[in-house]
Amino acid sequence: MDTSDLFASCRKGDVGRVRYLLEQRDVEVNVRDKWDSTPLYYACLCGHEELVLYLLANGARCEANTFDGERCLYGALSDPIRRALREYKQVTASCRRRDYYDDFLQRLLEQGIHSDVVFVVHGKPFRAHRCVLGVRSAYFANMLDTKWKDKSVVVLRHPLINPVAFGALLQYLYTGRLDIGVEHVSDCERLAKQCQLWDLLSDLEAKCEKVSEFVASKPGTCVKVLTIEPPPSDPRLREDMALLADCALPPELRVLQGRWDLAFFCGRSDYFRALLDDHFQESEEPVASGGPPVVTLHGISPDIFTHVLYYVYSDHTELSPEVAYDVLSVADMYLLPGLKRLCGRSLAQLLEEDSVVGVWRVAKLFRLARLEDQCTEYMAKVIEKLVEREDFVEAVREEAAAVAARQETDSIPLVDDIRFHVASTVQTYSAIEEAQQRLRALEDLLVSIGLDC
Numbered sequence: 001m002d003t004s005d006l007f008a009s010c011r012k013g014d015v016g017r018v019r020y021l022l023e024q025r026d027v028e029v030n031v032r033d034k035w036d037s038t039p040l041y042y043a044c045l046c047g048h049e050e051l052v053l054y055l056l057a058n059g060a061r062c063e064a065n066t067f068d069g070e071r072c073l074y075g076a077l078s079d080p081i082r083r084a085l086r087e088y089k090q091v092t093a094s095c096r097r098r099d100y101y102d103d104f105l106q107r108l109l110e111q112g113i114h115s116d117v118v119f120v121v122h123g124k125p126f127r128a129h130r131c132v133l134g135v136r137s138a139y140f141a142n143m144l145d146t147k148w149k150d151k152s153v154v155v156l157r158h159p160l161i162n163p164v165a166f167g168a169l170l171q172y173l174y175t176g177r178l179d180i181g182v183e184h185v186s187d188c189e190r191l192a193k194q195c196q197l198w199d200l201l202s203d204l205e206a207k208c209e210k211v212s213e214f215v216a217s218k219p220g221t222c223v224k225v226l227t228i229e230p231p232p233s234d235p236r237l238r239e240d241m242a243l244l245a246d247c248a249l250p251p252e253l254r255v256l257q258g259r260w261d262l263a264f265f266c267g268r269s270d271y272f273r274a275l276l277d278d279h280f281q282e283s284e285e286p287v288a289s290g291g292p293p294v295v296t297l298h299g300i301s302p303d304i305f306t307h308v309l310y311y312v313y314s315d316h317t318e319l320s321p322e323v324a325y326d327v328l329s330v331a332d333m334y335l336l337p338g339l340k341r342l343c344g345r346s347l348a349q350l351l352e353e354d355s356v357v358g359v360w361r362v363a364k365l366f367r368l369a370r371l372e373d374q375c376t377e378y379m380a381k382v383i384e385k386l387v388e389r390e391d392f393v394e395a396v397r398e399e400a401a402a403v404a405a406r407q408e409t410d411s412i413p414l415v416d417d418i419r420f421h422v423a424s425t426v427q428t429y430s431a432i433e434e435a436q437q438r439l440r441a442l443e444d445l446l447v448s449i450g451l452d453c
Contacts, residue, residue: 002027010039010055013048022058024373026341028232029059036210040072044085047077052084062088065224066179067211074218101238101315101338102175104267108132109174114263117148120155121163126170129263135243136173139195162187172200176237178228182211185226199236203228242314268312271335300330311339319346325362332366344371351378357391360414376414380421383438387445400451412451418442 002025009017018039021027032038040060043051056062062069062085069085076082107113112127119126133140148154156166165180165187172178178200180188185208192201204226211223230237244264265272275295297305307327310317315338319327324346331339347359348371360375362368379386386392399414419439426435 003031003033006031006039007033007037007042010042010048010051011046013043013046013051015048015051015054018051019054024369026370029055030061031232038068041068041075044072044076044081047081049078049080049084052081056084056088063225063227064088065222066227067207067214067223068227070218070221070223071214074221102177105175106171108263108267109170113267116152117144118153119166120153121161121166122157124163124167126167128170131244131247132174132241135240136237137195137197139197140173160187160190162191165191169195169197169200172197172228176230176234178204178226180226182224182226200228238314238316242310242316245310245313248309248313264312269335271333301326304330308334308336308339311336311342317342319343321346321350328362328366340366340368341370344368347371348374351375353382353385353389356382356386357389357395360395373417376417377421380418380425380438383418383422384441387441393445393449396445396451397449415442415446 002021006018006021006027009021022029030038030040038060040052040055040062043055062072064070064086073082073085076085108129115127115129117128117130117133119128130144134144135141162184164184168178168180168184168188169191178188185204189201189204192198192204207226207228211226215221215223262276266276267273300308304323304326307317307319307323308330311331317327317339319342324343328340328343328347331337331343344363344366347362350359351374356375356378360372360379363372363375379392396412396414399412403412419442422435422438422442426432
């Protein structure tokens with residue numbers, strides 16, 4: 001529902017609604033619809049310059065000479081929008097949220113954090129991680145266990161292996177995304193066949209066909225870079241990475257064993273980076289000579305840490321609402337905001353009249369903006385019953401007291417959010433009266449407790 005709302009708001013040029021959906025509802029800015037179109041494309045096509053600038057500043061991708069970039073440029077309704085697109089310098093999603101999984105994987109590849117193998121292709125070195133290559137490609141798994149076993153440097157001199165194509169192949173294995181100049185596509189297809197990456201080969205062929213049709217039908221366009229990007233719902237990358245969590249989960253759940261684990265834990269959490277890279281250890285147990293280091297974590301059960309483990313590797317873990325509270329406090333301690341958001345999505349399933357105030361308090365405590373917004377949206381729907389509940393009345397009083405202490409405004413944030421959601425439900429004349437009844441119930445409560453605002 002939020003995704004379809006985003007596309008509709010971009011067609012209308014509703015900057016406020018788009019900002020709300022991206023910043024409060026966590027909708028992905030580069031999401032695609034069934035026509036392979038992005039929110040930015042619709043904003044360009046409909047001539048909404050302010051919205052185009054906002055989307056570009058918040059991570060919308062529109063690189064020159066790519067299919068998406070040329071499509072936006074060709075479809076732009078005005079010259080100012082075309083100028084904005086040409087002057088565009090990519091702002092990655094990490095500007096808005098530091099722990100995006102794809103950003104982490106891209107950094108892992110580019111920086112070679114705790115890498116354990118180097119491929120030298122015609123003199124150009126590529127640092128990599130055996131564990132990632134092994135779970136993403138059966139070919140690499142076999143070679144690393146046989147011909148390349150125990151080798152820290154692998155030299156590839158075959159004349160048909162292009163370094164540019166090899167780098168693009170690594171990008172695909174790490175992130176599921178691939179950017180390659182059109183002149184190197186055939187080299188990339190050859191490598192995909194060699195490495196038995198049939199999904200990649202199929203995606204490359206389909207993308208080439210789509211780009212050819214686009215260029216042929218749009219005179220003056222020039223696509224020089226081919227981009228393969230899986231849809232957000234594609235589970236392949238995360239399912240492969242989850243295999244690493246399976247391997248790292250011995251029966252006794254003694255964790256962080258092996259150098260390659262450090263790349264994920266240090267790369268995804270500042271807490272673990274301080275604990276491991278800077279040797280700031282809660283406790284350290286002696287290990288047998290030649291064995292892996294062992295770090296003991298206190299104050300967390302094996303079951304809860306299992307959720308942390310799967311999230312660190314695959315960006316996902318199955319969370320029931322019953323365990324979400326415990327995982328949330330651990331995610332906050334370990335500085336894993338993405339895991340906190342997963343907890344928030346699970347807790348959103350608990351929204352009922354009896355629980356919504358408690359969940360709202362948790363959302364505020366752990367700074368879960370989306371969950372907090374979902375709570376106030378639910379409150380708006382049942383406000384006529386909530387005003388009779390003491391826990392809700394106390395929450396309103398506390399919010400009002402906090403505002404008075406700051407002396408910033410005479411409005412109450414909780415009340416303002418509920419009013420916003422009540423108003424946003426009014427789509428027809430028949431809904432106006434119902435909305436007015438809800439607002440009257442809220443106003444009567446404020447008057448009764450001396451907070452007429």
